[in-house]
Amino acid sequence: MSIVARIKEATAKAIESLYQHQLSAQDITVNQTKPEFEGDYTVVLFAFVKTLRTSPDALGQALGQYLVANNGELFTGFNLIKGFLNLTVTDNFFLQYLQQRYAGQPDLTYGAPQKVMVEYSSPNTNKPLHLGHLRNNFLGWSVAEILKASGNEVMKTCIVNDRGIHICKSMIAWQDFANGATPESTGTKGDHFVGDYYVKFSDTHKAQMKELEAQGLSKEEAEKQAPIMLQTQQMLVDWEAGKPEVMELWKKMNSWVYAGFDQTYKRIGTDFDKTYYESQTYLLGRKFVEEGLEQGVFYKKEDGSVWIDLTAEGLDEKLVLRKDGTSVYITQDLGLADEKYGEFPYDQSIYVIADEQNYHMKVLQLILKKLGKPYADGIFHLSYGMVELPTGRMKSREGTVVDADDLVEEMVAIAARHTEESGKVKDFTEAELKELYDTIAIGALKFFLLRVDPKKKMIFNPEESIDFHGFTGPFIQYTHARIKSILRRQPINEAVAVNFNGLEKLEKELLVLLEQYPGTVRQAAVEQNPSVLAIYAFNVAKTYNSFYTEHSVLSAESEEKKELRLRLCQLTATTIKSAMGLLGIRVPERM
């Protein structure tokens, strides 16, 4: 049990014994003591003063004395400042924790295991991945891993938007302008290759619109009447009819894109247990229309379109089937949700989707509820804020989209430059260097995107790029490498025992932090928020670095101190590696 849990438990017991008053652990506020006061953890007393009909001072004195007298293994002393009871935890408690944990892997499981599905990434097959996808990928992957580490059965999924008018746009452009060029013939990565034709479509479309507008058509008319758009519409019809040459082109171009995605996913360490393709799932929602009409949840308008009225819930009327009988986005999603549950009967289904779709996800869940689907309550929208540039949103039309592959390459170049300047790994082979650059570059990128609360939109400044100092991935990686350097020189001697009193301030501070690790992972899991772990890992690294500068490990005052510090180093390294691992960030042995 964590020290905080034990303090709460002991406090509840003490109050029951002293005042015959029952309290549950969650009623008690325990904070880490502020550095300017003596003590490690603080019980906040104000909440009980009224019900116990006593003063903060009297309560604090009584409680402090009781806790120290009855929990000698936990507390060595207390002090009372206003309504705050500061408790000093015994060195021995932390030394025991250290002794038990330094060698193995942390146990991070809690609660009853659940089946959790996590959907993330969801790319379109008409353009390469960009910065926004990276936040999505890193978030989804990390949340999945955190839930897995917490003891749940997790299935990572991806829905690929591989069909529709936007896919036809790049197809038409390729057909009209490529002269048979391929990624191989041009030496272009497949997803970028196809993305270039999507841009080509836009440019052509724009030019044709301009001509039509000059002929007096309105903007809307011009948009629809542009020859390339008419072509694209026809191609979509042909695709839905399964016209062989269109299907062939579609498959060919998608396969180029997938080859490109695979390369990027591999590079950034994203993986999935199951990939859904919209082309295979988009018709699944149709049966819901019948079902909803029968149940009276949906209604049909005169023109044949089908709707659901959500105005009672404060939302709007929502179309679920077009008058021409084709299904819309939300209907497809209903079908996919059903398909997912059929394959993996989950307790929770997490959708990692940007916050611009908050309304859509709300509607999706509500419709499923109204249809009486048992899995509706398990749906959770992990809504994250968009990544913006200092100038505002990324816009493909204005060419301000930050490409994922380009960004990774840029980071690698910076990592290489820093590494060369430091001159610390001159004996590395080419392959080792390459791996190190990737580890640092992608670590920096992931940390940068994961350190912010997912809910909040974030600003990415390409000018300043991503720093390698301070609150960053490389800072933490560097700390790990430093520790490993010590442990390589001097392995731990298991035979030496380390039970004694007299921890240095920074030794204890570090132990206090390390002891909080399982609780921190739990918080990250409950909140589905990796940034909690990023901040934690940074604090551990920072505290270790202070300790490192202040106290020598290898030239410690005594053999026993040295062994203590070696174990402290080991546990710090393990904790950093574990926490960073849950963020998808590798930590090097040397850098």
Add this chain to the structure above:
RNA sequence: GGACCGGUAGCUCAGCUGGAUAGAGCAUCUGCCUUCUAAGCAGACGGUCAUUGGUUCGAAUCCAAUCCGGUUCACCA
């Protein structure tokens, strides 16, 4: 217009289930490498927590109003 989200140091962000004098990193400035990796450490500077009112022992945190910014309310996906 309706709904939802946000506004904390020059910049990027923590803190938000109410608790002590609001914290980090970057930037700026001062020190510290013949001693375990200076991608580091120690320190300085920097705040009307958007504004106003309310709730109470106590408010950045809760409530209301206002201002500013964003997203969304498509027979697009």
